[in-house]
Amino acid sequence: MKNDYLSADYARGHSSLKGQFIMAMPGLTDPNFSHTVSCICEHTPEGAVGIVVNQVHSSLSAKDIFDELNIACTSAAENIPIFLGGPVHIGEIFVLHGPPFNWQGCLMITDSLAMSNTSDILHAIALGRGPESLIIVLGCAGWGPYQLESEIRDNAWLTSPVAEDIIFRVAVEARWEEAVRKMGIEPALLSDISGHA
Template identity: 60%
Template sequence: MDQTWQSLKGQFLMAMPGLADPNFYQSVTCLSEHNPKGAMGIVVTRIHPEVNAKMIFDELRLPASAGAIKIPVHIGGPVHMNELFVLHGAPLVWEGSMMITEDLALSNSRDILEAIASGHGPEAFIIALGCAGWGPGQLESEIRSNTWINGPYSEEIAFRIEAERRWEAAMQMIGIDPALLSDTAGHA
């Protein structure tokens, strides 16, 4: 394995302005896995315009609290669009939870969905349909070609501020003013 290779698991991946793909334009993806075999993450900046959590709970026949209709469903990425993923903070004890960091996990088991439906799930969470995925070396190549920039994960950005403000906030967190970025890829 390349000695300079470094995992970005648990970090944010922010789209550079030149990334015109509508799945990722001005997006922030929380990388839940990154190893030499590829990478996977959940886009935290795209709210599904036609689906809310109550619709999902109804389809799964899960009794839901009245507030479930207000829980947005995110478009987690263009891969596995029919699968549900829950990116969440504590508690981290759900069946099949994949630990991302010591404070963040990705789950897609029925028990976490039941808990969220009844209002007893994690305090901080995102329900997403689909995920983002990259094959071996693909993400590294895209970063080298100035498609993405990575930065530290922030619970505040991932879960607390409005989805449409997350990209700008993540860029500012690493000292970049998005208004000053060029949308032309290249290297100096």
């Protein structure tokens, strides 16, 4: 059965899912992605890169990251949670953020959302001068050529345009349900059998 919940852009044949959420269907059993919402940051014929936005590290905070990098930080910055962005490049730090977008190595995802992973943004965050809306992430998710498209056709994922409010304002534990509801789907109605609704 073809996934009927592909976003309109993707269904019209646009090959890039950049700027889209992918929400794991209940039948996706990979523990790295069970009930996750991921923001697709880049998608080309060579593959896709995404950031999981609803898994918080159970024991790390920004203070641990700043201490490890010898970056002095304010007390407010110490308590920023650290997210688990996916099982790839787990030692790398990424920041998913709103404006401003003048950081070195800033990759625009949409007109109002970007991903950065350079030291200038980390220093700014540590001093309370970073973007107002942000999450700090360890690792990312990656897919090979056409792997993500294949998984979507196999009903592993729902897709919808990224909604910054879900990333930055909805409680972490409610992000999957809210992202699914934003599509007009009641999460409880999704079957976990082969990912078919």
